[in-house]
Amino acid sequence: MITISSFGNYVSSHPMAKFAHDGVVPYQNSELEKKQQVAEMFNNIAGRYDFMNRFLSAGIDVKWRKKAINLLKPLRPQQVLDVATxxxxxxxxxxxxxHPEKITGIDISEGMLAVGKEKIKKLGLSQLIDLQKGDSETIHFPDNSFDAITVAFGVRNFQNLEKGLSEMLRVLKPGGKLVVLEFSRPNKPVFKTVYNIYMNILAPGIGKMLAKNREAYQYLNDSMQTFPERDQFTQIMQGVGYTDTSFNPLTMGICCIYSGTK
Structure with a gap:
């Protein structure tokens, strides 16, 4: 059974799925819950993840990340949490x-964290950036712990979107800011057609060939197609308590930066 949410998205019959993407999983035949499947998927592609990101986006994701982080410069945050790091x-x-005092990164994939810790160690940043295993929907830090929170291409992977957003709001300090970078769907018809061909056919095929994991890149497309984006996502942010919410589409709408304040 499928129902329609108030935002017009199809919602899975899964008991934890309020929004359509909540019920989208990497492995259709698995009995594991979404977050466990996502952890397994990222463990499987961890060694090739950075290369695939640069390859599939032609490196433009680096510019997106810079724009998102630059939104936090006026805030001058000293304690930063990077969710789904x-x-x-x-x-x-x-x-x-x-240049904050400390950045804490949390992720449910031990494989991804292992790659990240090695990179940080080589850069000599282990005292300034601490990566640890953690669940975005049960963040093990006290209320009002961080000046800023960032999430890059991670909110689609939340098993319960509202719970994840609420947890991040809880650990933000009053006046603190959340910045989310996430894929979105382009609106212009011609580019939308080309984009859909790329995401439906080329990206999963390249994922199978180079990352040896077609499911991961098929999941990328499936979760993107159902994610509540733009105004819908900012409405959800407002619903759990964020203020001053906004979104900024990038590169003809294939990515958006979202922000909100506690």
Whole structure:
């Protein structure tokens, strides 16, 4: 059974799925819950994740990350939490651009964290960037712990979107800011057609050939197609308590930067 949410998205019959993407999973035949499947998927592609990111986006994702992090410069955050930190790319860039006292990165994939910790060690940043295993929907830090929180291409992977957003709000200090970078769907018809061909056919095929994991890149497309984006996502942010929410589409709408304040 499928129902329609108030935002017009199809919602899975899974008991924890309120929004359509909550019920989208990497492995259709697995009995594991979404977050466990996501952890397994990223463990499987961890060693090739950074290369595939640069390859599939032609390197433009680096510019997206810089724009997102630069939104935090006026805030001058000293304690930063990077949720779904993966291999630590966003955390490393945040250190270079913001120079905070400490960046803590959390992720459910031990494989991704292992790659990230090695990168951070080689850069001599182990005292400034701490990566640890953690669940975005149960963040093990006290209320009001961080000046800023970042998430790059991670909110689609939340098993319960509202719970994850609420947890991040809880650990933000009053006046603190959340910045989210996430894929979105382009609106212009011609580019939308080309984009859909790329995401439906080429990206999964390249993923199978280079990363040996077609499911991961098929999941990327499936979760993107159902994610509540732009106004819908900022409405959800407002619903859990964020203020001053906004979104900024990038590169003809294939990515958006979202922000909100506690």
């Amino acid at each position: 993966g291999t630590g790319d966003f955390a490393i860039m945040a250190h270079k651009l913001l």
